[in-house]
Amino acid sequence: MTKTRVLAALVMAPAAITAVLLLPTAWLMLLSALLCLLALWEWLKLVNIEDTLARTVLLACNLALMVALVWASRSSRTSALPLFELTAMLGVIWWLLSLLWMLHYDFASRAGSQARVFKLVAATAAVVPAWCALALIHAGTPHGHAWLLLALLLVWAADSGAYFAGRRFSGQWFGGRKLAPRISPNKSLEGLVGGLVLAALVAVAGALLLEVPTRKLAGVILIAMVTVLFSVAGDLFESLLKRHAGVKDSGTLIPGHGGILDRVDSLLAALPVFAVGKAWLGF
8 A cells, every 4th residue: 555655646746746837827727626626526425415416516616616716806917816815815714713623523523414514614615715825826926836836845745744753753752642632543743843844944945945035034934834734734624524424535536545635635724824824924
């Protein structure tokens, strides 16, 4: 299984980097919309929407919202995307609220129409703002494509740093306490620290390569750290959904990695935070 995961990663990572660096924003939005809809399809399955027609209708509603945002944001200036900025901000607010949800593990855990409604709203609140944030970062000037790549690298670095630090130091620094034992028992506080450290190094390297002024370097590192913390929240929230549904993976589309949602859960939370932070601090 480890070999399969590595081979799949060796295919996915270069493909993602190539798309970010070479595709125009419009084409990247189209490609990312497809991935978002696939992730939403898996999310709907976790919410026990088993009827294919019902799932298709819900997916179409989210697609219609994305199309409406594009139509309403038409402008001769690609950077003039106020509705996308507002949607990204709403995404940040949603992920803050998700922290309260995760503190109350049993909230909406029982199968039923009320729990389903909460999780359906959460799906739209997570996926659509992330898609808008991706477009905002990539369309930004200058070096929008490079900033989006840095955002992706931060999440990937945090994930790798957490994995290796967790394996090496788990239980040694914080008395064996786990990050969120009821939601994801294998995630350690040591892993979180390792992920933050590696992401900070990536942030510094990226800022230097992008020639960020020294006075703004601290701001880049700050936003990078907050982005990583939110990426962990995205991962944990999907784990919460899977525990409620009693499944290990959101799907089987990616060999050794589960489903699309399993791969983008961290990015769903990270991208809105990075986009809003970048705009707020002006780098």
